Amino acid sequence: MVTTSRLPQLLGLLLCFSFTSTVVLGQRETPSASISLSNVIDQFVLLSFKSIVTNDPYNVLSIWNFNISFCEWNGVSCSPGSQRVHGLNLSDMALEGSLSPYISNLSLLLVLDLSKDNAHGHLSIDFSRLQVFFVAENEFCGSILEFLG
Numbered sequence: 001m002v003t004t005s006r007l008p009q010l011l012g013l014l015l016c017f018s019f020t021s022t023v024v025l026g027q028r029e030t031p032s033a034s035i036s037l038s039n040v041i042d043q044f045v046l047l048s049f050k051s052i053v054t055n056d057p058y059n060v061l062s063i064w065n066f067n068i069s070f071c072e073w074n075g076v077s078c079s080p081g082s083q084r085v086h087g088l089n090l091s092d093m094a095l096e097g098s099l100s101p102y103i104s105n106l107s108l109l110l111v112l113d114l115s116k117d118n119a120h121g122h123l124s125i126d127f128s129r130l131q132v133f134f135v136a137e138n139e140f141c142g143s144i145l146e147f148l149g
Contacts, residue, residue, distance in 0.1 A: 036082075038082070038084055038107070039070075039083060039084065041105055041107075042070060042084055042085045042106055043066075043070045044102070044105075045085075045100070045102045045103060045105045045106050046064060046070055046073065046076065046085065046088075046106075047064065048100045048102040049088075049099075049100040049102070049103060050064045051100075052097045052098055052099070052100050053095050053096065053097040054096045054097040055094075055095070055096035055097070055118070056093075056095055056096075057094050058093055058094060060074045060075065060090065060093045060095065061073075061074070061095075069083075070085070071083055071085075074090075075088060075089050075090040075093070076088060077089070077111070079108060082108070084107075084108045085106050085108065085109055086108050086109060086110050086111065087109070087110060087111035087112075088103075088106070088109065088111065088112050088113070088114075089111065089113040090113065090114055090117065091113045091114060091115040091116050091117065091134065092115070092116040092117070093117055094117060094118060095114075095117045095118065095119065096117070096118040096119070096120075097118075097119060097120075098119065098120055098121030098122075099114070099119055099121060099123065099125065099140070101125060103125055104125045104126040104127075107129070108129075109129065109130065110129065110130060110131045110132065111130070111131065111132040111133075112127070112130055112132070112133050112134070112135075113132065113133075113134040114134065114135050114138060115134040115135060115136040115137055115138070116136065116137045116138075117137075117138055118138065118139070119135070119138040119139070119140065120138065120139040120140065120141075121140060121141070122140070122141060123135070123140045123141075
């Protein structure tokens with residue numbers, strides 16, 4: 001499990017990995033295998049979300065790791081062309097923990113459904129791009145009005 005204090009260091013490492021992978025793969029002329037920086041950021045954000053979850057009784061997040069594409073992870077929806085995260089639906093999974101502040105970095109996220117989980121904490125995150133936002137039956141606090149567009 002990655003602690004929040006180590007997340008910036010992990011992001012730097014992932015960014016270096018992404019740049020190196022893109023250059024090396026580019027030399028082999030395999031553009032379909034190229035890893036974009038945006039995809040690395042999406043994966044990092046999802047893993048930071050997972051690191052803050054304190055209880056996952058149904059092991060929903062157990063396959064959230066580097067061995068499988070994040071677009072195939074439980075609850076994650078990606079756009080077909082860019083393979084970027086556009087939906088996160090983890091409703092009714094009994095996940096416990098707070099919402100990662102990095103979730104705002106999912107720049108193409110349109111749907112966020114965490115309803116009927118056991119999440120808590122402040123919602124001081126930019127949700128202005130969201131089209132669907134469900135967090136019913138959780139214990140969030142604070143005002144979200146300033147973050148909605």
